[in-house]
Amino acid sequence: MRTLTVAVCGYGNRGSIYATGESWFGSAMKVVAAADIRPERLALAKERHHLPDDRLFASGEEMLQKPRMADLMVISTQDQQHCAHAIAALEQGYHLLLEKPISTTLENCLAIAKKAKEVHRTVLVCHVLRYSPLYTKLREMIREGKVGDVYAVDQIENVGYYHMAHSFVRGNWHSKEESAPMILAKSCHDLDILPWLVGKKVKRLSSFGHLSHFTSEHAPAGSAERCLDCAVRMNCPYDAVHLYYEGNPEFSIKTAHNTEWPVNVLCTEPTEEKVLDALRFGPYGQCAYRCHNDVVDHQTVNLECEDDVTITFSMVAFTDRCTRTIQIMGTRGQINADMDNDYVTYRPFKGEPVQVPLDTAGIQGGSHGGSDYRMMEALLDHFAQYPEANGFLDAGDVLVPEVDPPVCVIDDTLRSHIACFAAEDSRLEHGKLMELNL
Ligand SMILES: NC(=O)c1ccc[n+]([C@@H]2O[C@H](COP(=O)([O-])OP(=O)(O)OC[C@H]3O[C@@H](n4cnc5c(N)ncnc54)[C@H](O)[C@@H]3O)[C@@H](O)[C@H]2O)c1
Structure with a gap:
Protein backbone atom coordinates (compact mmCIF):
# COMPACT_ATOMS: atom_id res chain seq x y z
CA MET A 1 0.00 0.00 0.00
CA ARG A 2 1.28 3.51 -0.85
CA THR A 3 2.17 5.61 2.20
CA LEU A 4 -0.24 8.54 2.64
CA THR A 5 1.82 11.62 3.52
CA VAL A 6 0.27 14.03 6.01
CA ALA A 7 0.96 17.61 7.12
CA VAL A 8 -0.68 18.75 10.35
CA CYS A 9 -1.88 22.35 10.69
CA GLY A 10 -2.49 22.80 14.44
CA TYR A 11 -0.65 20.12 16.42
CA GLY A 12 -2.90 20.45 19.48
CA ASN A 13 -5.13 17.86 21.09
CA ARG A 14 -6.98 16.72 17.98
CA GLY A 15 -4.16 17.17 15.49
CA SER A 16 -1.83 15.02 17.56
CA ILE A 17 -4.47 12.25 17.86
CA TYR A 18 -4.90 12.02 14.10
CA ALA A 19 -1.11 12.11 13.68
CA THR A 20 -0.93 8.99 15.86
CA GLY A 21 -2.40 7.14 12.86
CA GLU A 22 1.27 6.85 11.91
CA SER A 23 1.85 4.36 14.72
CA TRP A 24 -1.60 2.70 14.45
CA PHE A 25 -1.33 1.86 10.77
CA GLY A 26 2.39 1.29 10.21
CA SER A 27 3.66 2.29 6.81
CA ALA A 28 0.21 3.29 5.49
CA MET A 29 0.65 6.84 6.81
CA LYS A 30 3.54 9.21 7.53
CA VAL A 31 3.47 12.66 9.12
CA VAL A 32 5.93 14.75 7.08
CA ALA A 33 5.30 18.29 8.37
CA ALA A 34 3.63 20.13 11.24
CA ALA A 35 2.72 23.71 12.09
CA ASP A 36 1.73 25.19 15.44
CA ILE A 37 2.14 28.58 17.08
CA ARG A 38 3.14 26.92 20.36
CA PRO A 39 6.83 25.94 20.30
CA GLU A 40 6.25 23.15 22.81
CA ARG A 41 3.73 21.49 20.50
CA LEU A 42 6.18 21.71 17.60
CA ALA A 43 8.86 20.13 19.78
CA LEU A 44 6.46 17.28 20.52
CA ALA A 45 5.67 16.84 16.81
CA LYS A 46 9.40 16.84 16.00
CA GLU A 47 10.10 14.17 18.58
CA ARG A 48 7.13 11.94 17.75
CA HIS A 49 7.48 12.00 13.98
CA HIS A 50 11.25 12.58 13.65
CA LEU A 51 10.65 15.72 11.61
CA PRO A 52 13.59 17.79 10.34
CA ASP A 53 13.59 21.48 11.29
CA ASP A 54 12.66 22.58 7.77
CA ARG A 55 9.37 20.66 8.11
CA LEU A 56 8.34 22.44 11.33
CA PHE A 57 6.49 25.73 10.97
CA ALA A 58 5.66 28.44 13.48
CA SER A 59 2.15 28.80 12.02
CA GLY A 60 -0.19 27.30 9.49
CA GLU A 61 0.17 30.50 7.49
CA GLU A 62 3.94 29.95 7.23
CA MET A 63 3.54 26.32 6.19
CA LEU A 64 0.93 27.25 3.61
CA GLN A 65 3.30 29.67 1.88
CA LYS A 66 5.45 26.70 0.90
CA PRO A 67 4.61 24.45 -2.04
CA ARG A 68 2.62 21.33 -1.30
CA MET A 69 4.62 18.83 0.76
CA ALA A 70 2.06 16.07 1.51
CA ASP A 71 -0.96 14.31 0.06
CA LEU A 72 -3.26 15.44 2.84
CA MET A 73 -3.38 18.26 5.34
CA VAL A 74 -5.08 17.88 8.70
CA ILE A 75 -6.71 21.19 9.62
CA SER A 76 -7.03 21.04 13.40
CA THR A 77 -6.65 24.64 14.42
CA GLN A 78 -9.45 26.41 16.29
CA ASP A 79 -12.94 26.77 14.83
CA GLN A 80 -12.56 30.37 13.67
CA GLN A 81 -9.30 29.57 11.84
CA HIS A 82 -10.57 26.62 9.77
CA CYS A 83 -11.77 28.63 6.80
CA ALA A 84 -8.56 30.55 6.04
CA HIS A 85 -6.37 27.49 6.60
CA ALA A 86 -8.64 25.18 4.59
CA ILE A 87 -8.94 27.50 1.57
CA ALA A 88 -5.19 28.16 1.46
CA ALA A 89 -4.45 24.43 1.76
CA LEU A 90 -6.88 23.56 -1.04
CA GLU A 91 -5.25 26.19 -3.23
CA GLN A 92 -1.89 24.52 -2.59
CA GLY A 93 -3.34 21.21 -3.78
CA TYR A 94 -3.85 19.34 -0.51
CA HIS A 95 -6.72 17.00 0.18
CA LEU A 96 -8.06 17.81 3.63
CA LEU A 97 -9.05 16.16 6.85
CA LEU A 98 -10.91 19.11 8.33
CA GLU A 99 -11.96 19.28 11.97
CA LYS A 100 -15.56 20.06 12.72
CA PRO A 101 -17.16 22.51 12.65
CA ILE A 102 -16.29 23.14 9.00
CA SER A 103 -16.39 26.81 9.90
CA THR A 104 -18.33 29.15 12.16
CA THR A 105 -20.45 30.83 9.49
CA LEU A 106 -22.57 29.23 6.80
CA GLU A 107 -20.97 31.50 4.22
CA ASN A 108 -17.49 30.16 5.06
CA CYS A 109 -18.69 26.54 5.09
CA LEU A 110 -20.07 26.98 1.59
CA ALA A 111 -16.89 28.75 0.43
CA ILE A 112 -14.72 25.78 1.48
CA ALA A 113 -17.03 23.30 -0.27
CA LYS A 114 -16.98 25.46 -3.42
CA LYS A 115 -13.20 25.76 -3.41
CA ALA A 116 -12.81 21.97 -3.00
CA LYS A 117 -14.93 21.45 -6.12
CA GLU A 118 -13.00 24.06 -8.10
CA VAL A 119 -9.61 22.47 -7.37
CA HIS A 120 -10.83 18.83 -7.48
CA ARG A 121 -9.76 17.99 -3.98
CA THR A 122 -11.49 15.91 -1.32
CA VAL A 123 -12.40 17.38 2.04
CA LEU A 124 -13.28 14.84 4.72
CA VAL A 125 -14.88 16.32 7.81
CA CYS A 126 -14.15 14.85 11.25
CA HIS A 127 -17.67 13.75 12.09
CA VAL A 128 -16.02 10.94 13.97
CA LEU A 129 -19.29 9.42 15.20
CA ARG A 130 -20.06 8.25 11.67
CA TYR A 131 -17.22 5.78 12.05
CA THR A 215 -23.21 33.04 35.41
CA SER A 216 -21.89 35.45 38.04
CA GLU A 217 -25.28 35.52 39.84
CA HIS A 218 -24.74 31.88 40.76
CA ALA A 219 -21.27 32.36 42.24
CA PRO A 220 -21.37 30.90 45.78
CA ALA A 221 -21.16 33.41 48.64
CA GLY A 222 -17.56 33.77 49.73
CA SER A 223 -16.08 32.40 46.47
CA ALA A 224 -13.02 33.94 44.84
CA GLU A 225 -11.86 34.75 41.31
CA ARG A 226 -9.62 31.65 41.33
CA CYS A 227 -10.29 28.24 42.86
CA LEU A 228 -6.85 28.20 44.50
CA ASP A 229 -7.91 31.23 46.58
CA CYS A 230 -11.47 30.09 47.22
CA ALA A 231 -12.62 29.49 50.78
CA VAL A 232 -15.73 27.56 49.71
CA ARG A 233 -14.34 25.41 46.91
CA MET A 234 -14.80 22.20 48.96
CA ASN A 235 -18.56 22.51 48.39
CA CYS A 236 -18.30 23.29 44.68
CA PRO A 237 -18.51 20.52 42.04
CA TYR A 238 -16.72 22.78 39.57
CA ASP A 239 -13.64 23.24 41.79
CA ALA A 240 -10.66 23.35 39.39
CA VAL A 241 -8.14 22.34 42.06
CA HIS A 242 -10.07 19.11 42.66
CA LEU A 243 -10.54 18.40 38.95
CA TYR A 244 -7.03 19.03 37.71
CA TYR A 245 -4.68 18.91 40.69
CA GLU A 246 -5.79 16.85 43.66
CA GLY A 247 -8.88 14.87 44.59
CA ASN A 248 -10.57 13.81 41.37
CA PRO A 249 -9.99 10.03 41.14
CA GLU A 250 -10.06 9.99 37.34
CA PHE A 251 -8.64 13.26 36.07
CA SER A 252 -6.39 14.98 38.65
CA ILE A 253 -2.65 14.81 38.25
CA LYS A 254 -1.80 14.18 41.91
CA THR A 255 -4.50 11.68 42.88
CA ALA A 256 -5.07 9.88 39.58
CA HIS A 257 -1.57 10.48 38.15
CA ASN A 258 -3.38 11.58 34.99
CA THR A 259 -1.29 13.44 32.44
CA GLU A 260 -3.77 13.09 29.56
CA TRP A 261 -7.02 15.02 28.92
CA PRO A 262 -8.03 17.34 30.53
CA VAL A 263 -4.76 18.25 32.27
CA ASN A 264 -2.78 18.14 29.03
CA VAL A 265 -4.94 21.00 27.80
CA LEU A 266 -3.65 23.17 30.68
CA CYS A 267 0.01 22.55 29.77
CA THR A 268 2.16 20.37 27.50
CA GLU A 269 3.66 17.26 29.17
CA PRO A 270 2.00 18.06 32.50
CA THR A 271 3.74 17.90 35.86
CA GLU A 272 2.22 18.82 39.24
CA GLU A 273 4.20 22.06 39.19
CA LYS A 274 2.98 23.04 35.70
CA VAL A 275 -0.64 22.26 36.58
CA LEU A 276 -0.44 24.42 39.73
CA ASP A 277 1.02 27.22 37.62
CA ALA A 278 -1.81 26.92 35.12
CA LEU A 279 -4.34 27.08 37.96
CA ARG A 280 -2.62 30.16 39.35
CA PHE A 281 -2.37 32.11 36.10
CA GLY A 282 -4.34 30.46 33.29
CA PRO A 283 -8.03 30.31 32.32
CA TYR A 284 -8.57 26.84 33.78
CA GLY A 285 -8.00 28.08 37.33
CA GLN A 286 -10.83 30.63 37.18
CA CYS A 287 -14.03 30.34 39.20
CA ALA A 288 -16.60 28.65 36.92
CA TYR A 289 -19.05 31.45 37.70
CA ARG A 290 -16.72 34.25 36.61
CA CYS A 291 -15.51 33.21 33.16
CA HIS A 292 -17.26 35.68 30.83
CA THR A 360 -14.26 -2.90 18.56
CA ALA A 361 -11.71 -5.40 17.27
CA GLY A 362 -8.29 -3.96 16.61
CA ILE A 363 -8.97 -0.43 17.91
CA GLN A 364 -5.64 0.81 19.25
CA GLY A 365 -6.26 4.31 20.53
CA GLY A 366 -7.88 7.71 20.06
CA SER A 367 -11.08 8.79 21.77
CA HIS A 368 -14.86 8.92 21.15
CA GLY A 369 -15.35 5.18 21.76
CA GLY A 370 -13.02 4.07 18.99
CA SER A 371 -14.37 6.57 16.43
CA ASP A 372 -11.06 8.39 15.90
CA TYR A 373 -9.28 5.14 15.12
CA ARG A 374 -12.01 3.90 12.81
CA MET A 375 -12.11 7.25 10.99
CA MET A 376 -8.38 7.14 10.24
CA GLU A 377 -8.75 3.54 9.10
CA ALA A 378 -11.57 4.52 6.69
CA LEU A 379 -9.60 7.56 5.51
CA LEU A 380 -6.58 5.44 4.57
CA ASP A 381 -8.80 2.95 2.74
CA HIS A 382 -10.49 5.80 0.91
CA PHE A 383 -7.33 7.53 -0.30
CA ALA A 384 -5.80 4.20 -1.32
CA GLN A 385 -8.16 4.44 -4.32
CA TYR A 386 -6.63 7.68 -5.59
CA PRO A 387 -4.14 7.86 -8.44
CA GLU A 388 -0.75 9.50 -8.02
CA ALA A 389 0.40 12.51 -10.02
CA ASN A 390 3.70 14.37 -9.62
CA GLY A 391 4.52 12.50 -6.42
CA PHE A 392 1.22 13.28 -4.64
CA LEU A 393 -2.24 11.80 -4.62
CA ASP A 394 -4.45 13.37 -7.22
CA ALA A 395 -8.23 13.18 -7.13
CA GLY A 396 -8.79 11.40 -10.41
CA ASP A 397 -12.42 10.42 -10.60
CA VAL A 398 -12.60 9.01 -7.10
CA LEU A 399 -14.31 11.98 -5.51
CA VAL A 400 -17.43 10.06 -4.57
CA PRO A 401 -16.72 7.29 -2.09
CA GLU A 402 -18.18 3.93 -2.94
CA VAL A 403 -17.83 2.03 0.33
CA ASP A 404 -20.67 1.69 2.80
CA PRO A 405 -20.86 3.41 5.18
CA PRO A 406 -19.21 6.12 3.10
CA VAL A 407 -16.54 8.44 4.41
CA CYS A 408 -17.86 11.81 5.50
CA VAL A 409 -17.29 14.27 2.64
CA ILE A 410 -17.94 17.97 2.99
CA ASP A 411 -21.03 18.17 0.76
CA ASP A 412 -22.78 15.64 2.95
CA THR A 413 -21.72 17.39 6.13
CA LEU A 414 -23.00 20.77 5.04
CA ARG A 415 -26.54 19.59 5.82
CA SER A 416 -25.76 19.18 9.52
CA HIS A 417 -24.14 22.60 9.65
CA ILE A 418 -27.14 24.25 7.98
N1 LIG B 1 -14.07 15.84 16.00
C1 LIG B 1 -14.26 16.03 17.27
O1 LIG B 1 -14.99 15.30 17.91
C2 LIG B 1 -13.59 17.17 17.97
C3 LIG B 1 -13.35 17.12 19.36
C4 LIG B 1 -12.72 18.21 19.96
C5 LIG B 1 -12.36 19.31 19.20
N2 LIG B 1 -12.64 19.33 17.87
C6 LIG B 1 -12.25 20.48 17.03
O2 LIG B 1 -10.88 20.33 16.71
C7 LIG B 1 -10.26 21.62 16.57
C8 LIG B 1 -9.02 21.67 17.46
O3 LIG B 1 -9.41 21.45 18.79
P1 LIG B 1 -8.34 20.97 19.88
O4 LIG B 1 -9.10 20.46 21.04
O5 LIG B 1 -7.33 20.11 19.26
O6 LIG B 1 -7.71 22.39 20.28
P2 LIG B 1 -6.19 22.70 20.64
O7 LIG B 1 -6.18 24.09 21.14
O8 LIG B 1 -5.64 21.61 21.48
O9 LIG B 1 -5.46 22.64 19.21
C9 LIG B 1 -5.41 23.69 18.29
C10 LIG B 1 -3.95 23.94 17.98
O10 LIG B 1 -3.84 24.91 16.95
C11 LIG B 1 -2.69 25.69 17.26
N3 LIG B 1 -2.76 26.95 16.49
C12 LIG B 1 -3.38 28.11 16.80
N4 LIG B 1 -3.18 29.02 15.82
C13 LIG B 1 -2.45 28.40 14.86
C14 LIG B 1 -1.95 28.80 13.60
N5 LIG B 1 -2.17 30.04 13.13
N6 LIG B 1 -1.23 27.91 12.89
C15 LIG B 1 -1.01 26.66 13.36
N7 LIG B 1 -1.46 26.23 14.56
C16 LIG B 1 -2.17 27.09 15.29
C17 LIG B 1 -2.76 25.87 18.75
O11 LIG B 1 -1.53 26.27 19.31
C18 LIG B 1 -3.17 24.46 19.18
O12 LIG B 1 -2.05 23.64 19.45
C19 LIG B 1 -11.33 22.63 16.93
O13 LIG B 1 -11.91 23.12 15.75
C20 LIG B 1 -12.35 21.82 17.70
O14 LIG B 1 -13.66 22.34 17.64
C21 LIG B 1 -13.23 18.29 17.26
Missing part, protein backbone atom coordinates in the same frame (compact mmCIF):
# COMPACT_ATOMS: atom_id res chain seq x y z
CA SER A 132 -17.90 4.73 15.64
CA PRO A 133 -18.55 1.10 16.52
CA LEU A 134 -21.79 2.26 18.19
CA TYR A 135 -23.38 4.29 15.42
CA THR A 136 -22.28 1.97 12.63
CA LYS A 137 -23.96 -0.89 14.53
CA LEU A 138 -27.15 1.13 15.07
CA ARG A 139 -27.28 2.07 11.39
CA GLU A 140 -26.75 -1.55 10.37
CA MET A 141 -29.55 -2.75 12.69
CA ILE A 142 -31.97 -0.10 11.41
CA ARG A 143 -31.14 -0.99 7.81
CA GLU A 144 -31.68 -4.69 8.53
CA GLY A 145 -35.18 -3.80 9.75
CA LYS A 146 -34.58 -5.14 13.27
CA VAL A 147 -37.02 -2.66 14.80
CA GLY A 148 -39.39 -2.36 11.83
CA ASP A 149 -40.06 1.17 10.61
CA VAL A 150 -38.33 3.73 12.79
CA TYR A 151 -40.60 6.66 13.61
CA ALA A 152 -38.86 8.27 16.56
CA VAL A 153 -35.34 8.75 17.89
CA ASP A 154 -34.39 10.40 21.16
CA GLN A 155 -30.77 11.28 21.91
CA ILE A 156 -29.21 13.05 24.89
CA GLU A 157 -25.76 14.47 24.71
CA ASN A 158 -24.68 14.16 28.33
CA VAL A 159 -21.92 16.75 28.26
CA GLY A 160 -20.73 15.96 31.80
CA TYR A 161 -20.54 18.66 34.47
CA TYR A 162 -16.72 18.62 34.45
CA HIS A 163 -16.42 18.66 30.64
CA MET A 164 -18.84 21.59 30.51
CA ALA A 165 -16.75 23.51 33.04
CA HIS A 166 -13.50 22.58 31.30
CA SER A 167 -14.31 23.23 27.64
CA PHE A 168 -17.41 25.43 27.50
CA VAL A 169 -17.10 27.61 30.61
CA ARG A 170 -13.36 28.04 31.17
CA GLY A 171 -11.93 26.69 27.93
CA ASN A 172 -11.63 27.19 24.19
CA TRP A 173 -15.35 27.03 23.42
CA HIS A 174 -16.70 29.33 26.16
CA SER A 175 -17.54 32.22 23.84
CA LYS A 176 -19.70 32.27 20.72
CA GLU A 177 -17.67 35.14 19.31
CA GLU A 178 -14.32 33.42 19.84
CA SER A 179 -15.45 29.95 18.72
CA ALA A 180 -19.04 29.02 17.85
CA PRO A 181 -22.50 28.58 19.40
CA MET A 182 -22.73 25.40 21.48
CA ILE A 183 -25.07 23.69 19.00
CA LEU A 184 -22.36 24.00 16.35
CA ALA A 185 -19.27 23.52 18.50
CA LYS A 186 -20.53 20.54 20.49
CA SER A 187 -23.64 19.19 18.83
CA CYS A 188 -22.96 19.40 15.09
CA HIS A 189 -22.06 15.73 15.53
CA ASP A 190 -25.58 15.00 16.77
CA LEU A 191 -27.37 16.93 14.07
CA ASP A 192 -25.22 15.03 11.60
CA ILE A 193 -25.53 11.54 13.02
CA LEU A 194 -29.25 11.41 13.81
CA PRO A 195 -30.66 12.06 10.29
CA TRP A 196 -27.81 9.87 8.94
CA LEU A 197 -28.90 7.01 11.20
CA VAL A 198 -32.50 7.02 10.03
CA GLY A 199 -31.57 7.92 6.45
CA LYS A 200 -34.13 10.75 6.31
CA LYS A 201 -33.95 14.36 5.26
CA VAL A 202 -34.79 17.01 7.84
CA LYS A 203 -37.83 19.07 6.86
CA ARG A 204 -38.12 21.49 9.77
CA LEU A 205 -36.86 22.08 13.29
CA SER A 206 -37.23 24.23 16.37
CA SER A 207 -34.98 24.75 19.37
CA PHE A 208 -34.93 26.10 22.94
CA GLY A 209 -31.94 26.60 25.19
CA HIS A 210 -30.28 28.83 27.75
CA LEU A 211 -27.14 29.64 29.65
CA SER A 212 -28.77 29.29 33.05
CA HIS A 213 -26.22 28.26 35.63
CA PHE A 214 -22.66 29.35 34.82
CA ASN A 293 -18.70 32.66 29.03
CA ASP A 294 -21.82 32.95 26.91
CA VAL A 295 -22.56 29.54 25.36
CA VAL A 296 -25.67 27.70 26.55
CA ASP A 297 -25.56 25.00 29.21
CA HIS A 298 -28.67 23.18 27.97
CA GLN A 299 -30.49 23.12 24.66
CA THR A 300 -33.07 20.95 22.93
CA VAL A 301 -33.77 20.58 19.21
CA ASN A 302 -36.87 18.96 17.72
CA LEU A 303 -36.52 17.77 14.15
CA GLU A 304 -39.24 16.67 11.80
CA CYS A 305 -37.94 14.49 8.97
CA GLU A 306 -39.50 13.10 5.82
CA ASP A 307 -41.89 10.13 6.18
CA ASP A 308 -43.18 11.37 9.56
CA VAL A 309 -39.96 10.50 11.42
CA THR A 310 -39.36 12.68 14.48
CA ILE A 311 -36.07 13.21 16.30
CA THR A 312 -35.62 14.82 19.68
CA PHE A 313 -32.18 15.88 20.81
CA SER A 314 -30.98 17.44 24.06
CA MET A 315 -27.55 18.72 24.99
CA VAL A 316 -27.23 19.02 28.77
CA ALA A 317 -24.29 20.12 30.92
CA PHE A 318 -25.73 18.80 34.16
CA THR A 319 -24.88 15.11 33.89
CA ASP A 320 -22.42 13.02 35.87
CA ARG A 321 -20.87 11.34 32.84
CA CYS A 322 -19.77 12.55 29.44
CA THR A 323 -21.58 10.26 27.04
CA ARG A 324 -24.38 10.01 24.52
CA THR A 325 -27.50 7.98 25.22
CA ILE A 326 -30.00 7.09 22.54
CA GLN A 327 -33.35 5.34 22.16
CA ILE A 328 -34.49 4.27 18.70
CA MET A 329 -38.18 3.45 18.47
CA GLY A 330 -39.61 1.35 15.63
CA THR A 331 -42.83 -0.47 14.87
CA ARG A 332 -41.40 -3.87 15.88
CA GLY A 333 -39.00 -3.01 18.68
CA GLN A 334 -36.62 -0.50 20.20
CA ILE A 335 -32.88 -0.14 20.68
CA ASN A 336 -31.22 1.55 23.66
CA ALA A 337 -27.57 2.47 23.75
CA ASP A 338 -25.03 4.36 25.78
CA MET A 339 -21.72 5.36 24.23
CA ASP A 340 -19.96 4.24 27.39
CA ASN A 341 -20.90 0.60 26.73
CA ASP A 342 -19.54 -1.86 24.20
CA TYR A 343 -22.99 -3.22 23.38
CA VAL A 344 -26.48 -2.02 22.48
CA THR A 345 -29.69 -3.38 23.94
CA TYR A 346 -32.15 -4.61 21.35
CA ARG A 347 -35.70 -5.03 22.64
CA PRO A 348 -37.97 -6.70 20.08
CA PHE A 349 -41.65 -6.33 21.02
CA LYS A 350 -42.12 -10.07 20.61
CA GLY A 351 -39.13 -11.71 22.21
CA GLU A 352 -36.52 -11.26 24.89
CA PRO A 353 -34.13 -8.28 25.07
CA VAL A 354 -30.68 -9.02 23.67
CA GLN A 355 -27.32 -7.33 24.22
CA VAL A 356 -25.69 -6.94 20.82
CA PRO A 357 -21.89 -6.45 21.00
CA LEU A 358 -20.12 -3.70 19.07
CA ASP A 359 -17.23 -4.38 16.73
CA ALA A 419 -29.34 22.54 10.59
CA CYS A 420 -27.09 23.85 13.39
CA PHE A 421 -27.23 27.44 12.16
CA ALA A 422 -31.03 27.12 11.85
CA ALA A 423 -31.29 25.65 15.37
CA GLU A 424 -29.30 28.54 16.82
CA ASP A 425 -31.52 31.06 14.99
CA SER A 426 -34.60 29.22 16.29
CA ARG A 427 -33.28 29.25 19.86
CA LEU A 428 -32.58 32.97 19.67
CA GLU A 429 -36.15 33.46 18.45
CA HIS A 430 -37.63 31.39 21.32
CA GLY A 431 -38.29 28.23 19.34
CA LYS A 432 -39.36 29.70 16.01
CA LEU A 433 -40.12 26.96 13.45
CA MET A 434 -37.41 26.80 10.77
CA GLU A 435 -38.22 25.22 7.41
CA LEU A 436 -35.23 23.39 5.94
CA ASN A 437 -35.89 20.50 3.57
CA LEU A 438 -32.27 19.33 3.73
